[in-house]
Structures are given as C-alpha cells and as structure tokens.
Amino acid sequence: xxxxxxxxxxxxxxxxxxxxxxxxxxxxxxxxxxxxxxxxxxxxxxxxxxxxxxxxxxxxxxxxxxxxxxxxxxxxxxxxxxxxxxxxxxxxxxxxxxxxxxxxxxxxxxxxxxxxxxxxxxxxxxxxxxxxxxxxxxxxxxxxxxxxxxxxxxxxxxxxxxxxxxxxxxxxxxxxxxxxxxxxxxxxxxxxxxxxxxxxxxxxxxxxxxxxxxxxxxxxxxxxxxxxxxxxxxxxxxxxxxxxxxxxxxxxxxxxxxxxxxxxxxxxxxxxxxxxxxxxxxxxxxxxxxxxxxxxxxxxxxxxxxxxxxxxxxxxxxxxxxxxxxxxxxxxxxxxxxxxxxxxxxxxxxxxxxxxxxxxxxxxxxxxxxxxxxxxxxxxxxxxxxxxxxxxxxxxxxxxxxxxxxxxxxxxxxxxxxxxxxxxxxxxxxxxxxxxxxxxx
Ligand code: SF4
Numbered sequence: 001x002x003x004x005x006x007x008x009x010x011x012x013x014x015x016x017x018x019x020x021x022x023x024x025x026x027x028x029x030x031x032x033x034x035x036x037x038x039x040x041x042x043x044x045x046x047x048x049x050x051x052x053x054x055x056x057x058x059x060x061x062x063x064x065x066x067x068x069x070x071x072x073x074x075x076x077x078x079x080x081x082x083x084x085x086x087x088x089x090x091x092x093x094x095x096x097x098x099x100x101x102x103x104x105x106x107x108x109x110x111x112x113x114x115x116x117x118x119x120x121x122x123x124x125x126x127x128x129x130x131x132x133x134x135x136x137x138x139x140x141x142x143x144x145x146x147x148x149x150x151x152x153x154x155x156x157x158x159x160x161x162x163x164x165x166x167x168x169x170x171x172x173x174x175x176x177x178x179x180x181x182x183x184x185x186x187x188x189x190x191x192x193x194x195x196x197x198x199x200x201x202x203x204x205x206x207x208x209x210x211x212x213x214x215x216x217x218x219x220x221x222x223x224x225x226x227x228x229x230x231x232x233x234x235x236x237x238x239x240x241x242x243x244x245x246x247x248x249x250x251x252x253x254x255x256x257x258x259x260x261x262x263x264x265x266x267x268x269x270x271x272x273x274x275x276x277x278x279x280x281x282x283x284x285x286x287x288x289x290x291x292x293x294x295x296x297x298x299x300x301x302x303x304x305x306x307x308x309x310x311x312x313x314x315x316x317x318x319x320x321x322x323x324x325x326x327x328x329x330x331x332x333x334x335x336x337x338x339x340x341x342x343x344x345x346x347x348x349x350x351x352x353x354x355x356x357x358x359x360x361x362x363x364x365x366x367x368x369x370x371x372x373x374x375x376x377x378x379x380x381x382x383x384x385x386x387x388x389x390x391x392x393x394x395x396x397x398x399x400x401x402x403x404x405x406x407x408x409x410x411x412x413x414x415x416x417x418x419x420x421x422x423x424x425x426x427x428x429x430x431x432x433x434x435x436x437x438x439x440x441x
Contacts, residue, residue, distance in 0.1 A: 005211065005281070005282070005283050006281060006283075008197065008198060008257060009197045009198065009199055009211070009281075009283045010197070010215070011197075011215060011218050011219055016255060017218065017219060019255070020219065020252055020255045021219065021221045021228060023251045023252055023254075023255075024228065024231045024232065024235065024251055024252055025221060025224060025227060025228060025231055026251065027231065027235075027251035028227060028228075028230065028231035028234060029227075031234075031238075032230070032231070032234055033066070033234065033238075035057075035066065035070065036057075036070060036073055036074055036077070037053055037054060037056070037057035037073060038230070040053040040054075040077070041053060041054050041176050041177060041226065047151070047153075047177060047178065048082075048083065048149065048150055048151045049081075049082055049083075050177040051151040051173050051177040051178070052082060052083045052086075052140075052151065053077065053177075054172065054173050054176045054177050055136070055151075055165075055169070055173050056073065056076055056077065056136065057069070057073055058168075058169045058172045058173065059132050059133075059135075059136050059164070059169065060072060060073055060076075060132075062132065062169075066237070083140045083143050083144060083149065083151070084144055084149060086136070086137060086140040087137075087140040087141045087143070087144040087145070089137070132164065134337075134342075134343060135163055135164030136164065138163055138164070139162045139163050139164055139165065142161075142162065142163065143162070147161065151173075151177075153174075153178055154174055154178070154180060155167075155170040155171045155173070155174035155175070155180055155182045156170070158170035158173055158174060167185075167213075168184055168185060168186050171183060171184040171185075171229070172184050172229065175220065175225040175226045175228075175229050176226035176229065176230065177226070179224075179225055179226060180225060181220055181221075181222045181225045182217065182220065182225065183213065183215075183216025183217040183218075183219060183220040183225075183229065184216060184229045184232075184233070185209065185212050185213050185216050186233060187236070188232070188233045188234075188235070188236025188237050188240075189212070189216060189232050189233060189236060190203050190209075190212060190301055191236050191240060191242065191300075191301055192232055192235055192236045192240045193212050193215055193216070194208075194212075194258075194300040194301035194302075195240060195245075195256060195257075195258040195259075195297050195300045195301070196252065196255055196256050196257060196258070197215070197257055197283075198257040198258055198261060198283075198284070198300060199211070199212075199283045199284075199300060199301065200283070200284050200285030200286075200289075200291070200299060200300055200301075200302050201282055201283050201284065201285070201286070201302070202302060202303055202304045203301035203302060203303055204303050204304065205304070207282055208283065211283065216229075216232075219232075235250070235251070235252070239251075242298070243298065245297055245298070247259050247262075247297060256297070258296075258297040258299065258300050259297055261291065262293075262296040262297050285299065285302060289302070307394070309391070309392070309393070309394050309395055309396045310394060310395050310396070311354075311395075311396045311398075312351065312395050312396070312397050312398070313351070313352040313354070313356075313397075313398045313399075313400060314349050314350065314351050314352060314397065314398070314399050314400070315349065315350045315352050315361050315364070315365040315399075315400045315402065316346070316347045316348070316349040316350075316399045316400070316401055316402070316436075316439055317347060317348050317349075317365055317369060317382065317401075317402045317403065317404055318330055318347050318385070318401065318402070318403045318404070318439065318440065319331040319347070319348065319369075319373075319403075319404050319406055320403060320404070320405050320406065321405070321406045321407075321421070323421070323423060327423055327424075328423070328424070329421040329422060329423055330347065330421065330422055330423075330424070330427055330440070331347070331348065331419060331420075331421055332345040332346060332347060332419065332420060332421075332422055332427065332430065332432065332436075333345065333346060333347075333348055333416075333417045333418065333419040334417050334418040334419070335417070336417075340392070340395070341433050343431070344431050344432060344433050344436075345420075345430050345431055345432050345436070346432065346433065346436045347436060347439060347440075348368070348369060348372065349399070350364065350365055350368045352364070352400065358384065359379075361400060362379040362380075362382050362384075362402070363379045365379075365382060365402060366378055366379040366381070366382060369404070372416060375406070377404065381404060382402040382403075382404055383402060383403045383404070384400075384401075384402055385401040385402060385403050386401055387399065387400055387401065388401060388435065388438045388439050390434070390435035390438065397435065399435060399438075399439055401439050424440070427440060
C-alpha cells in the first residue's frame with residue numbers, strides 16, 4: 001500500500017478539525033450571502049422540494065457566477081417550482097410537438113416549434129449551458145416516472161440514479177437538503193484546501209482530487225454538513241479568492257499552512273524539494289517549480305500547464321428575407337444535441353479547412369447552402385461581412401460571416417437540422433450562443 005501523505009498535508013488532529021469547523025461556521029453565520037436557494041433550503045419543509053431547489057441552484061452555479069444565476073434561478077423556480085412541474089412541462093412538449101402547426105410565416109413545415117421545450121432551453125441559454133438544462137429536465141422526468149416522484153435520499157443514490165448528477169452535485173444536494181455528513185469538492189474548495197494544506201501538486205490530477213475528497217469528508221461538520229460545505233465554498237468565493245486572498249480576514253487563517261509558510265518561510269525561493277520533509281512527496285509542488293515567495297499563498301493550488309486552444313474557422317451565413325410585416329427575418333438552424341453548443345440555434349454554418357482562401361470559402365459555403373436549401377445559391381451572391389472571433393475554453397474560433405438576402409421563401413429539407421425564421425427580437429429571445437449574437441451584430 002502507498003505510504004500515507006505526510007502530516008503537513010492532512011487534518012489528522014481531531015482538536016484542530018473541531019476548531020476549524022467552529023471558526024468556519026461562526027464566520028458563515030455572520031457573513032453568508034443571502035441567496036434564494038439558501039432561503040428555500042432552510043425554510044422548505046418538504047424534503048423533495050428542498051432537494052429540487054438545491055439541485056437547480058447547483059446545476060445553474062456550475063461555472064457561472066452567483067450574481068448571474070440569481071435572476072435565472074428565481075424565474076426558473078417561479079415557472080417550475082417542483083420536479084413535477086418541470087417533468088410535466090417536458091411531457092407537454094411531446095404532446096405539443098406532435099400537433100404543432102407549421103409557422104404561419106413560412107411554407108416550410110419544419111419550423112414547427114415546441115414552445116415548452118423552447119421555454120426551458122431559452123431560460124437556460126443565457127447561462128451558456130443548454131445541455132445542463134436539458135439533462136435536468138430528463139432527470140426530473142425520471143424521478144417522476146421511475147422513482148414515484150421521490151428524490152433519492154443519499155449522495156450515493158443521487159449520483160447513481162440521476163442522469164447529469166455527478167459526485168459534487170450529489171454531495172451538495174444530500175448535505176444541504178438531507179443533512180447527510182458528506183463533503184463536497186468544487187473549484188473553490190480545491191483552492192481553499194490546497195492552501196490550508198500546502199498542496200502544490202497538479203490539483204486537477206486524480207491523485208490530488210482523491211486526497212481532497214478524503215479531506216472534505218474528514219472535515220465536514222457532522223451536525224451541520226450543508227452549512228459547513230456552503231461555508232467552505234463561500235470562503236473560496238469571497239475571501240480565499242484566486243488572485244488576492246484576504247488572509248487577514250480569514251476565519252481559518254490559524255489553520256492555514258500556506259499562510260504560515262508565507263509569514264515564516266524562507267524569504268527567497270526554496271530551491272530544494274524538502275517542502276514537507278519527504279523527498280518524493282506526491283502532494284508538494286514539483287521539484288522543478290518550487291515555492292515562489294513573491295506569490296505567497298497563491299502558490300497554491302497549481303495546475304498542469306494548459307493546452308493551447310485549438311484554432312478553428314467556420315463560415316456562417318446570415319440568410320435574410322422580408323417577413324410578413326416587412327421586417328427582416330433570419331434563418332436559424334439547431335445544432336446537434338451533443339457536442340459543442342449542443343442544441344443551441346445558429347445561422348447556417350460550416351466548419352472550414354485550415355488555410356482556405358476567401359474564394360474557396362465562398363464556394364464551399366455556397367455548395368453547402370445549395371444542397372441544404374435547394375435554392376440556386378451561387379458563390380458570387382454571398383456578401384462577405386467580416387469576421388467574429390470567439391474564444392471558447394479550448395477553441396479559438398473565428399466565424400467568417402457572409403450574408404445572403406433572399407427574395408422568396410426557401411424549402412428546407414426536413415430530414416436535416418430543425419430550422420426556423422425569426423425576427424431580430426425573436427432571435428435574441430431564442431436559445432442562441434453569445435457568438436451568434438456577435439455575428440448578427
Ligand atoms: Fe486562504 Fe489566506 Fe485563509 Fe489561507 S489564510 S485559507 S490562503 S484566505
């Protein structure tokens with residue numbers, strides 16, 4: 001069996017654990033932010049409703065700022081206050097979908113809209129994660145149809161039985177809604193724990209992540225697990241922030257090894273690997289990147305160097321026609337239900353091979369539009385408008401934008417992607433990506 005990590009990286013003293021819990025919870029009681037999901041979790045007597053309220057908030061908060069989420073959350077909970085309401089909305093989609101009439105503005109039959117599904121998607125689109133909303137809806141249906149409307153009652157069952165619920169979300173729902181004494185590890189917790197215990201190995205590596213889960217499970221307060229987990233995350237979000245942590249105001253500063261090292265460590269970078277007294281410690285910074293005293297506590301956490309984003313180019317065409325009231329309308333199509341920007345709507349687009357000249361770009365785009373619309377699109381008819389650059393986390397994407405005004409209607413092949421004509425207002429209310437909003441602009 002591998003040797004346990006050195007004491008410096010653990011919480012092995014029960015008295016210290018007790019003190020840390022007390023300090024953190026006292027701070028949380030005094031300083032916590034007033035958030036709608038916290039109010040619901042504290043006041044809702046029904047366990048299923050409570051779990052649903054926490055679940056929605058946790059899914060929305062994944063990689064999205066609290067301040068952005070609040071408004072979406074309130075609107076969502078007003079519209080679908082229970083699992084049953086959300087599941088019902090999805091059921092109605094299939095009924096409406098079967099009987100949808102074609103859009104009155106178009107001769108095309110595949111512009112039929114499933115309004116309820118659209119509502120869910122559009123509410124979520126502003127948060128940038130369409131597929132998370134969809135998965136939540138699927139999981140709600142599953143709870144209603146297969147689990148008699150009752151949410152699983154432990155973190156283990158939540159993770160096992162609900163699609164889209166991973167270890168973190170399951171732990172958050174179970175600890176906050178059911179008071180299960182189980183820890184959670186998210187980005188904020190990673191940062192706080194790595195600093196508290198001077199963990200400088202790659203914080204995204206499975207070995208470090210496993211250690212952090214163990215640590216979170218040791219630390220979590222047995223009588224107030226939900227509050228403790230939220231307090232740890234709150235500390236990371238408001239005090240132990242990435243760049244300039246407010247160590248002077250930190251309620252757990254006396255337990256923080258990184259702060260201790262900053263205050264009492266050697267003033268110059270330490271050139272050896274003796275960080276914790278063990279030569280090959282798997283949790284210390286790599287020997288080649290020792291403690292940098294100019295960074296202080298922000299030496300932690302560390303991540304392996306990021307891969308360079310992939311460079312990609314896409315031709316996109318804004319097809320425009322006059323609608324029934326003379327206002328311009330634009331054709332948008334829906335992306336596949338998996339992959340990048342899954343299920344979002346966009347202007348007809350085509351990935352381009354690297355280094356394609358403008359003339360060739362027009363030709364391939366014209367071919368694509370011709371095959372897809374049946375309209376005699378010629379390369380010369382496409383007007384080059386400009387380029388829009390959008391940076392995704394792993395892709396540096398350039399949209400090469402063309403426009404094509406149409407005099408009549410086009411008949412789209414219903415076997416291809418769903419599509420519809422929209423006014424500018426409808427475009428902005430649709431589930432479209434930020435990149436496409438830039439393209440229209
Ligand atoms: Fe974070 Fe500073 Fe508190 Fe340590 S003392 S946990 S680095 S805010």
